Amino acid sequence: MTTPERPESDLGWALGTVMRSYLRGIDEVVADVPGGPRGYQVLAAAGRGEASSQLALAQHLGVDRTVMTYLLDDLEAAGLVERRPDPADRRARRVGLTPDGSARLCTLERRLRCAEERVLAPLAEEERTVLRELLARIALGAAPVNPCQVAEEMQAQDAAVSASRGRAPRRSAAAPTPRPGTPRAATPASPR
Numbered sequence: 001m002t003t004p005e006r007p008e009s010d011l012g013w014a015l016g017t018v019m020r021s022y023l024r025g026i027d028e029v030v031a032d033v034p035g036g037p038r039g040y041q042v043l044a045a046a047g048r049g050e051a052s053s054q055l056a057l058a059q060h061l062g063v064d065r066t067v068m069t070y071l072l073d074d075l076e077a078a079g080l081v082e083r084r085p086d087p088a089d090r091r092a093r094r095v096g097l098t099p100d101g102s103a104r105l106c107t108l109e110r111r112l113r114c115a116e117e118r119v120l121a122p123l124a125e126e127e128r129t130v131l132r133e134l135l136a137r138i139a140l141g142a143a144p145v146n147p148c149q150v151a152e153e154m155q156a157q158d159a160a161v162s163a164s165r166g167r168a169p170r171r172s173a174a175a176p177t178p179r180p181g182t183p184r185a186a187t188p189a190s191p192r
Contacts, residue, residue: 021119038071043081044105081098082097
């Protein structure tokens, strides 16, 4: 077995470096959204109509239903979503975007695209398209992996490395601390 001459030739190094750069850019974009990346994911899923009820939305995003309730409370207080009774089931609540929520989602999506473009800046437009297609093929061909769990594991590894070097870990909006007495979600939602 040979050792690569340059770190750039190591796939793990390259993927990790790109992922950290991407996550930093995403953190900046969603920092002012209640719940950070999770809040963005709720807005995006509600905007696309991916889940019909509050419970379905929690299941779709892999967020504990109690944490989802608090997250929706915060998004509703910010005027971004509204919960309405489901006409088919009085116990269920439908989650929808408010006009402010729709406008905010559009702004966030533009800003996220700009953050992605900054990460991909060293590539020509055609190369960016090819890279996206190749990464999608690899991702779809990989064993079923929850991207939210991967991001959480990466953050835990970064925290462990920082702790071993005597530095405080970087706080990320990707995994906001739940309210006291609230169970932690199984996996945080990823911005993309």
